[in-house]
Amino acid sequence: MEEKKELTCIGCPMGCQITVTLKDNMVTSVSGNTCKIGDTYAREEVTDPRRTVTSIMKVDGGELPVVSVKTKESIPKGLMFGVMEEIGAVKVNAPIAIGQILIENVAGTGVAVVATREIKEK
Numbered sequence: 001m002e003e004k005k006e007l008t009c010i011g012c013p014m015g016c017q018i019t020v021t022l023k024d025n026m027v028t029s030v031s032g033n034t035c036k037i038g039d040t041y042a043r044e045e046v047t048d049p050r051r052t053v054t055s056i057m058k059v060d061g062g063e064l065p066v067v068s069v070k071t072k073e074s075i076p077k078g079l080m081f082g083v084m085e086e087i088g089a090v091k092v093n094a095p096i097a098i099g100q101i102l103i104e105n106v107a108g109t110g111v112a113v114v115a116t117r118e119i120k121e122k
Contacts, residue, residue, distance in 0.1 A: 002028070005046050011037035018042045050074035054116075055087045057102060062094030062119040069102060072112045082107040094121045 002023050009016040018032040020042045030042045044050065052074045056066040075083060086107050096102070096119040103113040 007042055007045055009033060009038040009041050011035075011041040014038075020046050022046060049077040051077050051080060053080055053083050053087070053113075055084060057087055057113075058091040059096065059119050060091050060093050061121055062096065063122055064119055067092065067096050067102075067119045068116045069113050070116055071106065071109075072101075072114050075106075075109045075111050079107055079109055083109065083113075087113060094119050 002021060005020045005022065007018045007020060009018050012035060014034055016033050016035075016038050018030060018038055018041075020027060021029040021031075025047075027043050027046060030039045033039050033042065052071050054068070054070045057069050059065060059067050069087065071083065083106050086103065090103060092102050096115045096117075098115055098118050100115045101112045102115055105111070106113045
């Protein structure tokens, strides 16, 4: 049975309205995108949606009480709450460098959480 899904692309600022046609859970066509990014986004979004998680982590002994962080790669969308829970439970010690790995394998995803800001010691 053929199924159609309508998406708004978030791959670039254009925000194209994309139609994805699936048959037996396999993408058979993508239309409405104005660039290749839209095609890639649409195919991934309907078969394996992924997101980059951004958040903050508590800092001990730093000039600021928190540091901004993100997942180094996108993670399966369904694991976002587990990732956020683990990030919220961790407290790191200053100093912290931009790009420093703060969690190696967050929520068993195989993806690292890295700092996106430098935090100096008090």
